[in-house]
Amino acid sequence: MNALDLAKQLQARFGNLISEPTEFRGEVTVTVADAERIAEVCDAAKRDLGFDFLLDITSIDNYGDDPRWTLVYHLYGLGHRCHLRLKTHVSEEKSELPTVTGVWRTADWHEREIYDMMGIRFRGHPDLRRILMWEGYPYFPLRKDFPLAGKPSEVPEVAFTEAAPLEGGPFVTLPGGRDAIEREPRVRTPET
Amino acid sequence: MKTVTEFGYDSRIEGDVVYTRLDAALNWFRKNSLWPMPMGLACCAIELMAAGASRFDIARFGAEVMRFSPRQSDVMIVAGTVTYKMALVVKRLYEQMAEPKWVIAMGACASTGGMYRSYAVLQGVDKIIPVDVYVAGCPPRPEALLDALMKLQQKVQREPLLATLKRPGPALPKT
Helix, strand or coil, X not given: CXXXXXXXXXXXXXXXXXXXXXXXXXXXXXXXXXXXXHHHHHHHHHHCXXXXXXXXXXXXXXXXCCCCEEEEEEEECCCCCCEEEEEEEECCCCCEEECCCCCCCCHHHHHHHHHHHHCCEEECCCCCCCCCCCCCCCCCCCCCCCCCCCCCXXXXXXXXXXXXXXXXXXXXXXXXXXXXXXXXXXXXXXXX | CCCCCCEECCHHHCCCCCXXXXXXXXXXXXXXXXXXXXXXXXXXXXXXXXHHCCCXXXXXXXXXXXXXXXXXXXXXXXXXXXXHHHHHHHHHHHHHCCCCCEEEEEHHHHHHCCCCCXXXXXXXXXXXXXXXXXXXXXXXXXXXXXXXXXXXHHHHHCCCHHHHHHCCCCCCCCC
């Protein structure tokens, strides 16, 4: 049994909902067309295909494209030792999809982190609070339109943030430069 | 630099009696039993632990009693990166410490935010609590922390203790 077979089984079960599996460097990815059914697909992957371990959930900000959000679920089976990656898309207007905490309890903190950093909400999550930033912080800092230095904010009597002085940064190291001057951290705009 | 002798010695009464001022004596007691509140937040805390261990031995300065309760500690050693989320806790713990209290900002992060020019990191713990001594370094060596402790001891020794004791502080109701 390998990951490709398991992906095919998932596809056979859900039909058009699951895309044709793509394989890149031995890693198998399928796209789930409807984010509303992600919990259902995950439940089947766990109960019937033995993906009993949720490694991680990550989110991608495709800033400027539609749909804006991509969510990536990294699944692993301790029994058959196969990895499977599920991707699904959520539009910016919606920014919401069902939780998978009912399938794997470990999804609790992964989903809280995505909510904190990207502002994507998980419907049915038992405790959807911020996990890294303080409660009441008004922004979602890993969005592409959020500056690295941060934005000033203040919640009276609770907490505040200030923009960090970047002094012309961020300072980027370029590996493979001709000399040390070219390699060392310098102010570099993303274009140059 | 002018040195001030805080203790008088009289050869006629050889060793039994020492003259001093009351505030100098009280400050002397205070400065040699500064109990730290270790706010170990990042790698500086490792150096703080080294300062407490046998090689560097912070006990030589009477500051070996790391108190994990703010109510029993005198000096908060902020050792590490203060994120905005942790800043709420640092401030709360500082406010729970009983007067008199002092703060050492240990390392670049606690002093200025250090290399973390980021949305998540408080750019210096002095934005929320008053800092007495800053220690440079990333992380500072234990000697640097001990030097800061000695600087703080000099500061404590110079405090006009009796004048501040007679003045009602913000916590005492004015009668």
